[in-house]
Amino acid sequence: MSDKVISLKSIIGKGYKEFWRFKGRYRVVKGGRGSKKSTTAALWIIHNMMKYPLANTLVIRRTFNTHKDSTYSQLKWAAYRLEVSHLWDFKKSPLEITYKPTGQKILFRGLDDPMSITSITVDRGFLCWAWMEEAYQIQKEDDFDKIDMSIRGELPEGYFKQITLTFNPWSDKHWLKKRFFDTEDDRTLALTTTYRCNEFLGEDDRRQFELMSPRRKRIEGDGEWGIAEGLIYENWRVEDFDISKIRKAKGSESCFGLDFGYTNDPSAFIASLAIPIEGSKNRWKIYIFDEFYKPSLSNREIAENIKYKGYAKEKIIADSAEPKSIDEIKGVHGIRRLEAAEKGKDSVMAGIQFLQDCEIIVHPNCVNAEVELSNYTFKQDKEGNWLNEPIDEYNHLLDALRYSTEKLKKRRFNISALSN
Known part of the structure; x- marks a missing residue:
């Protein structure tokens, strides 16, 4: 040698x-x-x-x-x-x-x-x-x-x-x-x-x-520590779970959401399963079990990622600010059940407040969801007071989660009936 x-x-x-x-x-x-x-x-x-x-x-x-x-x-x-x-x-x-x-x-x-x-x-x-x-x-x-x-x-x-x-x-x-x-x-x-x-x-x-x-x-x-003050969501944890077992719970709801990216921002897709929390009228445990998080994706590539993960036939709620993208992904690329989110006045804070009242469990494989939950914070004014307005960063998957859980906000359930 x-x-x-x-x-x-x-x-x-x-x-x-x-x-x-x-x-x-x-x-x-x-x-x-x-x-x-x-x-x-x-x-x-x-x-x-x-x-x-x-x-x-x-x-x-x-x-x-x-x-x-x-x-x-x-x-x-x-x-x-x-x-x-x-x-x-x-x-x-x-x-x-x-x-x-x-x-x-x-x-x-x-x-x-x-x-x-x-x-x-x-x-x-x-x-x-x-x-x-x-x-x-x-x-x-x-x-x-x-x-x-x-x-x-x-x-x-x-x-x-x-x-x-x-x-x-x-x-x-x-x-x-x-x-x-x-x-x-x-x-x-x-x-x-x-x-x-x-x-x-x-x-x-x-x-x-x-x-x-x-x-x-x-x-x-610069590699400096993220400051964990003013976090929007503190009601979450990372925990390993078997999603096939969660699916068997009565009253469970599948939730799929999509946030469109741009050149620098990622397109973000999130998959979760929600089950009612016992003793409440409209609180849920939300199990985040899958994601993709990629920048510079075309609409064709978004559709290919959804198909690759096996969710092409699921109902997916996407950012309503991109109607042309929704139409193309549905009509040209075959994701037929893609729908626009119901945005309106104060819809962001209403969605955030709903999710703040839930329990969010993140599977260890969903690293990007964990990163966003660790860094999505409220704004501060010049005096350092926290405002009731989120900073528009570290929120791509969390926006997709808001879209996907819109239907849950409208639900009311009788937990005793579900357990029978």
């Missing part, structure tokens, strides 16, 4: 020197979009596993099925980027990556199967490192502690144990802030990175950040 010399600096770029060299227990990187945090973590893992022939790596996400299109693909890209992909074996069943010369492995797990994490063993060498991508999605600090405890045991001289966490900082109330950013610990490297350190972005990419509103740019561009 002939040696080939490549320049790590030219491949990785600037802004991550400290990250690359740190060998403490916790390496935590919050950053805005386009800040290279995930791609740099992937490059580090491929490079260092080849450097340390006894090291194995565990890669964690909240749900296992999100690895294939994220961490697995990023690590595969990293191997190609480092021009060493011929030395690695990429398997999808089971999902794992193996370094051929030594048998070292990169293993993938999800918090939705906790037993798969606590019982990890490796055939060769030692489990030295873990990478937790989108760590913000890990709601419970206890879940992190379980992973932390899985990286244990004595290592050979020169080796070290390390957990890397990468995430977008959507809310300052998250346990990650208090644990890693509000305290000093010589075992921890806590960094904030931005798109400015990513020299591989084009000028058009940078321009997108400059066009963001100040609040959105602070979070998504």
Whole structure:
């Protein structure tokens, strides 16, 4: 095998020197979009596993099925980027990556199967490192502690144990802030990175950040914590559930909504199931179980996404401000039951107030719904007083949810009759 010399600096770029060299227990990187945090973590893992022939790596996400299109693909890209992909074996069943010369492995797990994490063993060498991508999605600090405890045991001289966490900082109330950013610990490297350190972005990419509103740019561009004050919805939680079981509840209602996007704003589709809350006349538990959230979609592409997800025959309520789009998606692209929302005076606040009185449960797979619920806030006046008017940001899926639940506002039910 002939040696080939490549320049790590030219491949990785600037802004991550400290990250690359740190060998403490916790390496935590919050950053805005386009800040290279995930791609740099992937490059580090491929490079260092080849450097340390006894090291194995565990890669964690909240749900296992999100690895294939994220961490697995990023690590595969990293191997190609480092021009060493011929030395690695990429398997999808089971999902794992193996370094051929030594048998070292990169293993993938999800918090939705906790037993798969606590019982990890490796055939060769030692489990030295873990990478937790989108760590913000890990709601419970206890879940992190379980992973932390899985990286244990004595290592050979020169080796070290390390957990890397990468995430977008959507809310300052998250346990990650208090644990890693509000305290000093010589075992921890806590960094904030931005798109400015990513020299591989084009000028058009940078321009997108400059066009963001100040609040959105602070979070998504500058990697600063989202401020969880003035939240419109605080009546929600993330919880795993089996939607097939929820469908069997008496009085259940399927709700599908669509908000049209533009060049920069995403088109947002949301699917939920609502069941009446016992002891009330018109309060519902709303289970959000599916979504798509994509910018720059044509009407044809919106229809294709709906069909791909299997909802082409469902009644879908869409933004009434786009009648031509509704007509095209219905008449040309075959989504026949697409209807316009009933907008009117104060309809936004009326819809918000209705949803505020419900219980909203978000499936772990619906990441974009979680992000919007964490960031959709009311406006403030110059004196800092909260106004009864929402900021028009982080609301695409939540607008679609309002449209989809219009019919529920008109319902009245007798819970005792439903339970018979």
